[in-house]
Amino acid sequence: xxxxxxxxAIDAQRALRRFKPDPVSRAAIDRMxxxxxxxxxxxNIQP
Amino acid sequence: xxxxxxxxxxxxxxxIRRFSTAPVPQVAIExxxxxxxxxxxxxxxxxxxxxxxxxxxxxxxxxEWYLDGWNVTxxxxxxxxxxxxxxxxxxxxxxxxxxxxxxxxxxxxxxxxGPASLSAGASIYPAVQNLMLAAEDLGLGTVITTFHMxxxxxxxxxxxxxxxxQTAALIPMxxxxxxxxxxxxxxxxxxxxxxxxxxxxxxPAAR
Numbered sequence: 001x002x003x004x005x006x007x008x009a010i011d012a013q014r015a016l017r018r019f020k021p022d023p024v025s026r027a028a029i030d031r032m033x034x035x036x037x038x039x040x041x042x043x044n045i046q047p
Numbered sequence: 048x049x050x051x052x053x054x055x056x057x058x059x060x061x062x063i064r065r066f067s068t069a070p071v072p073q074v075a076i077e078x079x080x081x082x083x084x085x086x087x088x089x090x091x092x093x094x095x096x097x098x099x100x101x102x103x104x105x106x107x108x109x110x111e112w113y114l115d116g117w118n119v120t121x122x123x124x125x126x127x128x129x130x131x132x133x134x135x136x137x138x139x140x141x142x143x144x145x146x147x148x149x150x151x152x153x154x155x156x157x158x159x160x161g162p163a164s165l166s167a168g169a170s171i172y173p174a175v176q177n178l179m180l181a182a183e184d185l186g187l188g189t190v191i192t193t194f195h196m197x198x199x200x201x202x203x204x205x206x207x208x209x210x211x212x213q214t215a216a217l218i219p220m221x222x223x224x225x226x227x228x229x230x231x232x233x234x235x236x237x238x239x240x241x242x243x244x245x246x247x248x249x250x251p252a253a254r
Contacts, residue, residue: 006056006184010085010177033241033250035057037234039176040191044062044132046235 049184056180061232062132063188064139066221071147075185079150079220082181086174089166094156095174098206100149108205110144112198113217119197139219140194147221150178151195151202155212171215179218188223191216 004012041047051059076099083097100106117140121127143149154171179189195202195217202214223229241250 004053005050006053006180007050007082009053010082010181013085013087015087015091030237033237035054037237037240038057038060038232040060040062040179042193043128043136044233046240 051184056183059229060180060183061229062135062190063221063223063227063229064135064190064219065224065227066146066188066219067224068145068147069222071187071221075182075187076148078185079178079181079187083152083174083178086177088170088174092170094154095171096153096155096208096212097178098151098153098208100151100206101147103144105205106144106146106149109149109195109202109217110142112201113143113192113194114140116194116197120194139190139192143219146219148219150189150218150220151206151208151214152178152216152218153208153212153214155209157211167213168215175216175218182220183229186222187220188227188229189218189220191218193217 037046080097080099083095084093088094100109117137121133121137127133139146152171152175154167156167175191179191182189193216195214199214202208203210203212208214236252238250238252242248243250
């Protein structure tokens with residue numbers, strides 16, 4: 001999954017609304033949040 | 048760098064505000080628009096429109112309004128910051144028309160739907176982010192801006208945009224000027240903004 005290219009990720013993106021009960025690892029949550037903070041925000045104030 | 052990983056694209060993303068005058072190929076414009084079209088939107092309604100502005104006269108007129116929006120927001124503000132971001136944003140405000148392409152991201156909210164709310168943004172800003180990441184993959188710089196909003200009605204009239212359509216962001220796009228590079232944007236640590244279960248339960252600092 002780390003090898004996913006940007007265009008593969010964009011093409012494959014879709015809403016998923018039914019989930020397994022399996023827990024989501026803390027490492028996965030951290031990685032998603034680390035991606036979130038790279039996004040732009042006005043004057044980079046990261047509100 | 049075409050074919051870059053999702054991770055590298057996200058980590059390398061940064062605002063590019065100084066552009067080369069090199070033209071942007073039509074195929075690249077089509078690729079960033081195709082990436083935008085993969086984004087989620089409420090009910091998958093895809094009520095977005097993107098106006099690709101390349102005409103010099105149109106860019107000049109929009110540039111005047113953009114500069115006015117910039118001046119009203121910052122030039123008279125004694126508390127305005129004077130850091131590298133401010134200086135490069137000021138440079139862009141004075142040179143917007145020289146950017147090879149301006150992309151105006153719009154959302155069609157229908158007649159009588161009232162002013163846009165934050166939740167309406169959920170149906171357009173993911174597409175904008177896709178567009179900007181795809182641009183980076185193609186070596187094209189972008190920056191998300193909203194200074195045209197002060198003159199949104201005039202911008203819409205100039206471009207023939209219907210009343211029922213609202214503009215969401217103006218995205219200058221071009222190859223980065225010499226000395227401008229992707230990467231290196233500063234961000235706060237996750238522990239400073241993430242909360243688990245309750246606001247008063249912050250994420251632990253990185254291990």
